[in-house]
Amino acid sequence: MSRVVVALGLLALLAVGFPAEAADPVNCNPEKGMVDLDRCTPPKPAYDPFADKKVTCWEMKRYPDLIFTGSIDLGTGGISPIDVDYSCKEGLAALPFLQKLGTLTEIIxxxxxxxxxxxxxxxxxxxxxxxxxxxxxxxxxxxxxQAEAQQLANLYPQAIDSNVREYFERWSYESLYNFELYQAYMAEVAIATPLLAQHYQRVFRYSKDPALELTRRAMAIYVDRAAGTFPAASIDETRRILDMARLAKGSLAELQAALDGGLVEEDIQTALSVAL
Structure with missing residues (x-):
């Protein structure tokens, strides 16, 4: 009896036919062997936000890891090969409490x-x-x-934040106008810093210390813009000038000790210029 049942089952399968996948299985997984390209649905290509040569605010919000890679081509002349919407409300340039800092940055x-x-x-x-x-x-x-700039420090030390800040301070001693602008600028940085840190805490859910550290990095963008470019060869000279400037702003005892220590005439002139 069992043989009859088996035979009838085989006849039924032959009459109906096996499923196409069972008769001729399709492999679309390269890890399991040869892939049948003609019968497999090709995977969708990864989204390229630069494909249309435009970057919108929506794309920046939706695909930040694809857009903010440090390698976008913004061109080297008057025209950019990629049209970026710089007016996004999420950008720092649009935040109300950073408007004065942005204005002072452009003035300087x-x-x-x-x-x-x-x-x-x-x-x-x-x-x-x-x-x-x-x-x-x-x-x-x-x-x-910041890490990328550090890696290139030997080739381009002008990108290091500390060198930029020192050059900016040196610039402030070149005239009374510069000094007053510098003082106003640093006062505005002090005002904006806690406000931006609070913004990062509220929007991105950072805790206090990480938010403050990120804020310092963001403030460096403004300072770098204000300071402008300077030759790498001037970095050592800048540090010497700042040393003299700090002496000039110190006590008479500190200045006398420096004079006794063998300051050259050029250093004394620098210190007096700063003091005056």
């Missing part, structure tokens, strides 16, 4: 526009604005940018 920068400044001023502006977007959309990327 005093970069000529149009034909007077050449096409490079447009490149500088785009990179600055994109950095503000990154700090607004993806502040977690700020330490990455």
């Amino acid at each position: 920068r005093s970069e000529p526009s149009g034909m007077c400044g050449g096409s490079i001023v447009h490149m500088h502006w785009r990179h600055y604005q994109f950095a503000l977007l990154e700090a607004g959309f993806a502040p977690s990327k700020l330490p990455v940018r």
